[in-house]
Amino acid sequence: MWNTVSKGAAAVEPAVKQYLPPCQEQCPINEDIQRTNVLISLLPEDAEKAAPGILQIGDYLYEKNPLFPVCGYVCGLCELECNYHAKGGAIKRRLLKRFISDTYIPYLETRDEWGLIKHKENVAIVGGGPAGLMAGYDLSLRGYRVTVFEASGRLGGALWLIPRYRLPERVLTSTLEAMVRMVGMDVKYDTRIGQGKWTLDRLQNEGYKAVFIAQGTPTPRTLTFDRDPVEGQDLSGVMYGHTFLYEVSHGNIRPDYFKGKKVLVIGGGNVAFDVARTARRLGGETTVVALECEDKSSRDGIPADVEEIRGAWEEGIRIVYSRGVQRIIGEGERMKQIVCPRCLQVYDDHGFHPVFDLADTVALDGDVLIVTVGQGPDWTALRSEGLVDAQGRLAVDSLTLQSRNKDWVFVGGDLRKIGFMVEAMHDGLAAAESIERHLQGRDMTEGRKRLFEVQDIPLRRHYLSEPEVIWIPPEKRMHFQLFERGFTLREAIEEARRCLACGPCIACKACVSIGLRESLNPVEVLTDRCCGCGICVSACFYSAIQLKDVEMGRISVTDAFKCKSCGMCVAACPSGARMLKDDPLEGLLQTTYGRLS
Amino acid sequence: MGYEPKLVCFSCKFGWGYLKDPNALREEAALLTPVECSGRLDALHLLKAFKEGADGILILACEEGHCHFQEGNFRTLKMLYLLRDVLQAHGIDGERVRIEFSRDPEGRTILDRITQMKASLSGLGPLDRALL
Numbered sequence: 232m233w234n235t236v237s238k239g240a241a242a243v244e245p246a247v248k249q250y251l252p253p254c255q256e257q258c259p260i261n262e263d264i265q266r267t268n269v270l271i272s273l274l275p276e277d278a279e280k281a282a283p284g285i286l287q288i289g290d291y292l293y294e295k296n297p298l299f300p301v302c303g304y305v306c307g308l309c310e311l312e313c314n315y316h317a318k319g320g321a322i323k324r325r326l327l328k329r330f331i332s333d334t335y336i337p338y339l340e341t342r343d344e345w346g347l348i349k350h351k352e353n354v355a356i357v358g359g360g361p362a363g364l365m366a367g368y369d370l371s372l373r374g375y376r377v378t379v380f381e382a383s384g385r386l387g388g389a390l391w392l393i394p395r396y397r398l399p400e401r402v403l404t405s406t407l408e409a410m411v412r413m414v415g416m417d418v419k420y421d422t423r424i425g426q427g428k429w430t431l432d433r434l435q436n437e438g439y440k441a442v443f444i445a446q447g448t449p450t451p452r453t454l455t456f457d458r459d460p461v462e463g464q465d466l467s468g469v470m471y472g473h474t475f476l477y478e479v480s481h482g483n484i485r486p487d488y489f490k491g492k493k494v495l496v497i498g499g500g501n502v503a504f505d506v507a508r509t510a511r512r513l514g515g516e517t518t519v520v521a522l523e524c525e526d527k528s529s530r531d532g533i534p535a536d537v538e539e540i541r542g543a544w545e546e547g548i549r550i551v552y553s554r555g556v557q558r559i560i561g562e563g564e565r566m567k568q569i570v571c572p573r574c575l576q577v578y579d580d581h582g583f584h585p586v587f588d589l590a591d592t593v594a595l596d597g598d599v600l601i602v603t604v605g606q607g608p609d610w611t612a613l614r615s616e617g618l619v620d621a622q623g624r625l626a627v628d629s630l631t632l633q634s635r636n637k638d639w640v641f642v643g644g645d646l647r648k649i650g651f652m653v654e655a656m657h658d659g660l661a662a663a664e665s666i667e668r669h670l671q672g673r674d675m676t677e678g679r680k681r682l683f684e685v686q687d688i689p690l691r692r693h694y695l696s697e698p699e700v701i702w703i704p705p706e707k708r709m710h711f712q713l714f715e716r717g718f719t720l721r722e723a724i725e726e727a728r729r730c731l732a733c734g735p736c737i738a739c740k741a742c743v744s745i746g747l748r749e750s751l752n753p754v755e756v757l758t759d760r761c762c763g764c765g766i767c768v769s770a771c772f773y774s775a776i777q778l779k780d781v782e783m784g785r786i787s788v789t790d791a792f793k794c795k796s797c798g799m800c801v802a803a804c805p806s807g808a809r810m811l812k813d814d815p816l817e818g819l820l821q822t823t824y825g826r827l828s
Numbered sequence: 829m830g831y832e833p834k835l836v837c838f839s840c841k842f843g844w845g846y847l848k849d850p851n852a853l854r855e856e857a858a859l860l861t862p863v864e865c866s867g868r869l870d871a872l873h874l875l876k877a878f879k880e881g882a883d884g885i886l887i888l889a890c891e892e893g894h895c896h897f898q899e900g901n902f903r904t905l906k907m908l909y910l911l912r913d914v915l916q917a918h919g920i921d922g923e924r925v926r927i928e929f930s931r932d933p934e935g936r937t938i939l940d941r942i943t944q945m946k947a948s949l950s951g952l953g954p955l956d957r958a959l960l
Contacts, residue, residue, distance in 0.1 A: 748841070824877065
């Protein structure tokens, strides 16, 4: 006889399928984008009257994403998948969120902490960046006592590398400060776990029942050519992008630091462009040298965002594509020149595999060389703590983030996989869920893999074009103030109104939340009246209706996940076979008719 | 004078008066009937209103390209073209049904619009319900 199991692979998946608008599916933390867009679209145009509404939207966003004020400045991942992308431009969700953020920050700074009751175990978070803080925030909400161990003197991790001209310091500091204060996390600064006496075992001995390690990638990658380190990286004038951005954000570099100097930046990613644009603002005559080619659609295309490249170009930064660095030539102790052969290929079918034409080289003069070709974790600490496998890779489960070597240790964020800020935040939330499951002795994977399906673009005759984003002209933006203008209230409302709200209502309910509708009344089909004519199929803007053959003939059926309860099919049905369940309109009409007589 | 046309006004909740208490709106305009989308209305709703005693119907819909449900406003317009022809064929002036595409979150202009349409309908006199 067999024994039944209901856990692990045998578990029934609850809510196997869920429709979401594409933006929310794209967002690693599935932020309620549509709901908040709709709410913004319904704000009053009078600033004073709108303020409480804006704060309500902010409170709603904050609950799920306490870093949203920062996201509003730096993240626009959702815009990449917006259904409007191909029809007049994606909804400017980032600017909409920045709009909320700008009103929310002063309020957040004075907001009272929540006074949560923490009756559960002690959990240690190693690293106070987006991943660690999200985990700490979520675990605190769940009632765990959280201590964040931060190696440096301030929280935020890699967020401090974002230049001030994109993210104002107040937004960052206020958001971080509030995040810790609201949920009452303990923070131990200047404490580097994995170094000296601060080992994981010590954390365990001190009563921490689980640890989440999210130490990020503090080690800059050095420049290599043909797999060997390029010589001369120890010359004076050579530095690494991360270190440079870190020093700038700490205010350790004076405003005209590079004045009259030629700055060469190596790298083609967004960080390299942050470095170049920062160097330019410090007075340097700046050139970016990228291995990749200009055509972003090719496999070897430059990875930096189009807007970064455009911004750099406008600011007078020269971009040299398809060139590697073979040698750094010094003069005495100082770097003087780099030798750059043409790069014929960056990737092959197996991955990174650059091929150069050594007959075609150029020499570029420079006083400063900033190497920004990536960064990696602190492997020494990970190895000494026994968190790597025999091949030297991180031994961690990619779904649960649980270490394969130590079941009370969880690893995530950039350290596990370099990505966007919000991907690190997702890791933080995943780790929090895993830690709770682990401490409660529950199954680690059951019901966690959710399948989201994306709603297509609804049909309509007119699509509206995107608003112009206004940047301060390049000659006036050579400073560290914001260069992009945010939305005014009126602009925010207009842009939010452009959102097609293409996702299903059950994943939004903005209208219900403000009492505009009482509920989402599901469509009912009176099968004895439905003749299967299909008029409703074409009447539905959301492809929610299909015809189905049943015993007594053909009838129409509605997919409750896609249905918006708009009533178009009800109005279109010639035989009165469709109705909204408990439709409030019926009662209202009766009252109106009653008042007529 | 003395005759005041009875005007039923259907307004889309997503474009009209959503910032105002719905009960307050209905107190000001007793025959105001907010709907989730103007596209929800079918010809039978309107004919029924006429039958029950309305002399005119005003539909306040969203601006073109701004329907929360994509194009409900356009659907209503199409329905109205047809309905007006039907009404004319029965000897009823098509002007007794009108649609306006605009937006007024605070509902400030709703009363004015109703008053204006009433004024323009007063010349037509009460609707002869025998024609329906």
